[in-house]
Amino acid sequence: MDSLTRKKGKEKLQEADVENPFVVRFKAPANETEEERLRRVRAFQDAQKVSRQIDENLAESKKLLERRRKAMRILLLGQAESGKSAVLKNFRIAFTPNQLRKERGVWKIIIQLNLIASIKTILSAIHDDDSGSADDKRPSPPLTPPHTPTKDDTVNKSLRRLHLRLTPLLSVETNVNRMVSVDPVGSKDICVRAGNSWKSKLGFRDSTRASFESEDMPTHSQASTQADLSRLLEACKDDLIELWANTDVQEILTTKEINLPDMPGFFLDDVARIASPDYEPTDDDIVRARVRTVGVEEHHLIAETVTNKGTEFFIADVGGARGSRWTWIPYFDDVQAILFLAPLTFNQMLEEDPRVNRLEDTLMIWREICSNALLADCNLIVFFNKKDILEKTINAGVQVRRFVPSYGDLPNDIAHVTKYFKDRFKAYHKRLSPKPRPFISHDTSAIDTHSTIALVIAGNAPVTNPPYRLCLMPFISSTVHDGIIRNNLQRSDMI
Ligand SMILES: Nc1nc2c(ncn2[C@@H]2O[C@H](COP(=O)(O)OP(=O)(O)OP(=O)(O)O)[C@@H](O)[C@H]2O)c(=O)[nH]1
Ligand SMILES: [Mg+2]
Numbered sequence: 001m002d003s004l005t006r007k008k009g010k011e012k013l014q015e016a017d018v019e020n021p022f023v024v025r026f027k028a029p030a031n032e033t034e035e036e037r038l039r040r041v042r043a044f045q046d047a048q049k050v051s052r053q054i055d056e057n058l059a060e061s062k063k064l065l066e067r068r069r070k071a072m073r074i075l076l077l078g079q080a081e082s083g084k085s086a087v088l089k090n091f092r093i094a095f096t097p098n099q100l101r102k103e104r105g106v107w108k109i110i111i112q113l114n115l116i117a118s119i120k121t122i123l124s125a126i127h128d129d130d131s132g133s134a135d136d137k138r139p140s141p142p143l144t145p146p147h148t149p150t151k152d153d154t155v156n157k158s159l160r161r162l163h164l165r166l167t168p169l170l171s172v173e174t175n176v177n178r179m180v181s182v183d184p185v186g187s188k189d190i191c192v193r194a195g196n197s198w199k200s201k202l203g204f205r206d207s208t209r210a211s212f213e214s215e216d217m218p219t220h221s222q223a224s225t226q227a228d229l230s231r232l233l234e235a236c237k238d239d240l241i242e243l244w245a246n247t248d249v250q251e252i253l254t255t256k257e258i259n260l261p262d263m264p265g266f267f268l269d270d271v272a273r274i275a276s277p278d279y280e281p282t283d284d285d286i287v288r289a290r291v292r293t294v295g296v297e298e299h300h301l302i303a304e305t306v307t308n309k310g311t312e313f314f315i316a317d318v319g320g321a322r323g324s325r326w327t328w329i330p331y332f333d334d335v336q337a338i339l340f341l342a343p344l345t346f347n348q349m350l351e352e353d354p355r356v357n358r359l360e361d362t363l364m365i366w367r368e369i370c371s372n373a374l375l376a377d378c379n380l381i382v383f384f385n386k387k388d389i390l391e392k393t394i395n396a397g398v399q400v401r402r403f404v405p406s407y408g409d410l411p412n413d414i415a416h417v418t419k420y421f422k423d424r425f426k427a428y429h430k431r432l433s434p435k436p437r438p439f440i441s442h443d444t445s446a447i448d449t450h451s452t453i454a455l456v457i458a459g460n461a462p463v464t465n466p467p468y469r470l471c472l473m474p475f476i477s478s479t480v481h482d483g484i485i486r487n488n489l490q491r492s493d494m495i
Contacts (some may be wrong), residue, residue, distance in 0.1 A: 078341030
């Protein structure tokens with residue numbers, strides 16, 4: 001390099017430096033003392049470190065954006081308790097079973113809390129019943145001697161004794177619930193904030209983000225409270241079994257129309273197993289565990305299984321309660337497929353507004369999703385979930401027309417009921433979609449990890465049974481692919 005070129009290069013560098021606010025900011029002032037120089041150099045090095053960190057973060061975000069663009073982007077939608085998180089767990093069982101296995105300890109505590117929540121429901125039903133009879137101001141028949149116990153007295157006494165024995169368990173449950181739940185008193189469910197911090201509080205260490213999560217790890221006393229929960233549960237095992245098997249308890253629940261087995265997070269039939277010291281939750285237990293989603297949780301899954309190894313999914317699981325639905329909108333932007341959970345629970349009301357029928361609410365959300373212009377190119381797949389509950393309801397003789405007058409005199413059997421509601425979903429889909437798109441639906445029971453849902457999600461069913469169409473994986477890929485082709489053709493004005 002000749003001296004002229006070198007000189008020109010230096011001038012250029014100086015020009016660039018003059019424009020670079022970073023260099024300008026740390027330029028040596030005239031008459032700088034040694035102490036000032038050292039301070040300036042240290043500040044410069046710190047600023048350089050921050051700048052490098054920002055560059056790395058930007059590069060990382062860019063990489064993640066690129067991966068996101070190539071991955072399958074799925075949004076789970078539906079009202080509260082429709083089974084969105086249960087479907088997500090089915091995805092995790094199918095594609096990232098090892099990752100889910102690492103969380104077993106967390107789910108064990110959630111299942112214990114779910115179990116105790118059912119016990120609390122029973123105890124409060126007994127208490128109401130008890131105080132109801134105590135409030136009964138009818139005078140006793142004059143000929144009944146006050147000290148002769150009636151059958152009711154004996155029942156109440158034995159139930160009260162059981163209640164008393166369970167008191168320590170209930171108070172430990174309250175303490176554990178407080179560690180994770182954002183609303184430990186106001187909601188019947190465990191409500192957690194989006195993200196992993198609630199899992200960390202229950203002892204889960206995310207190996208990929210250990211340093212970020214450590215501050216959320218349980219303290220020594222919290223960990224010992226969690227251990228107390230297991231110990232007390234074991235000690236109360238026989239009382240819990242006795243309480244649930246008690247015919248008077250069953251009678252009280254029936255009178256109050258409390259149907260615990262159909263409620264979320266029901267584990268009372270498994271007390272003996274769950275309260276044993278070596279209990280480890282199975283995949284089925286984990287899917288049945290109930291934690292209410294608050295906000296939106298995005299899960300990045302990288303398939304571990306041989307057949308789909310490396311396939312990436314970004315699955316957003318949203319909170320479905322009415323007050324949470326506004327949080328869904330930012331996720332409409334780049335989603336490829338929506339799995340819409342639509343349980344056909346025609347005889348149930350919303351928890352957040354008991355005047356609103358659950359199925360009517362689901363149809364209302366469905367209409368909004370179908371007609372949303374942002375989602376015009378998105379593939380909508382409906383899961384008519386909780387088919388087990390629908391079957392039980394119909395088999396128990398509950399008449400659809402009592403809750404849905406338009407059902408009229410159609411036969412009250414599964415086939416007709418399912419078809420009737422499916423047709424309504426299909427009609428709205430056809431009428432309201434901004435552009436034509438296929439209507440795809442599956443009847444599912446998300447808690448049955450060996451049933452349709454597993455086949456639909458993983459697509460690892462035998463070729464002959466069920467048919468290929470049932471498999472969601474190839475289906476999502478192909479519909480996403482079709483969608484992309486459709487978009488490109490439209491952009492080039494070919495369709
Ligand atoms: N019986 C039955 N229970 C189900 C089914 N699908 C989900 N559940 C249970 O219903 C409860 C609620 O399911 P979640 O997946 O937590 O519901 P969600 O839609 O995520 O609800 P939010 O987070 O409140 O929006 C859980 O205890 C599930 O195990 C099903 O097909 N049948
Ligand atoms: Mg959820």
